[in-house]
Amino acid sequence: MTTPLRLALIQMNIEAGNPDANFAKMEAKLEAAATFEPKPDLIILPEMWNTGYALTEIVALADPDGSRTKAVISEFCRKHNVNVLAGSIAQLRGDAVTNTIHVFDRNGGIIAEYSKIHLFQLMNEHLHLEAGDAPGNFELEGTSAAAMICYDIRFPELARKLALGGAKILFVPAEWPHPRLHHWRTLLQARAIENQMYVVSCNTVGESGGANFFGHSMVIDPWGEVIAEASEEETILTAEVDLELVDEVRGRIPVFADRRPSIYE
Secondary structure, three states, rough: OOOOOEEEEEEOOOOOOOHHHHHHHHHHHHHHOOOOOOOHHHHHHHHOOOOOHHHHHHHHHHOOHHHHHHHHHHHHHHHHHHHHEEEOOOEEEEOEEEEEEEEEEEOOOOOEEEEOOOOOOHHHHHHHOOOOOOEEEEOOOOEEEEEEOOHHOOHHHHHHHHOOOOOEEEEEEEEOEEHHHHHHHHHHHHHHHHHOOOOEEEOEEEEOOOOEEOOOOOEHHHOOOEEOOOOOOOOOEEEEEOHOOOOOOOOHHOOOOOOHHHHOO
16 A cells, blocks of 8 residues: 655745745745645645746746756755645746746755646737647656646646656646636546546635636545645645555546547547
8 A cells, every 4th residue: 555645735826026025935835834744745836936927027037947946945855855846937948938847856856847838828928938848747756747737737638648648646736817716626627537647736826917816726536526625815735645546546447448549649
């Protein structure tokens, strides 16, 4: 029997255009999460927590090569012996800005990076950000995992590719706004059910950059059941996930074995 993976999701309000304030809040929230008992194995942050959606200023605000983020979180991981999925940040690479996740292990090493593939035109992401071009599969302490970002969950073919790549748990940092709570919940549950994997989503709250975000970060099991859910306030949501359940569900309903890709691909 495997040991459950203990999660802590940091649901926070982000001050658009103020990286210093956001770094200070992020560090305080990380320190708070590290004191929880039982101690989390993995702490997750939301999307674009360093800058928010200050897209017209994003080149000036973005973290060059993620250097500040990497230094702060790497030190935190070493200090507390914990993994961190550092949400996503606005990261400056050359002249372009990407919306990028970094995953850190307990020693502070970076074990994965993923840049958002699908840019959300309704918030003009495509005008200010450069899209990623590779899926987000990675290994976390012996478990096959994956990540996508916010709008990516509207693309079931990406989630299926991640599952076919071995992922048993999918992490989704987001800034998902009002009024689309129904879409948020339904899409996350659908991705969990159809791919028979855990879905762990970390959203933001409050007003930021002219938009209002409703929170409702949640952890969904491979049956599509919500096993933990936050409210619309700043909080640290905790949950334990039993990854053996993924194998059990996939064994009971053999979706992957019954696929007929020659017909629909």
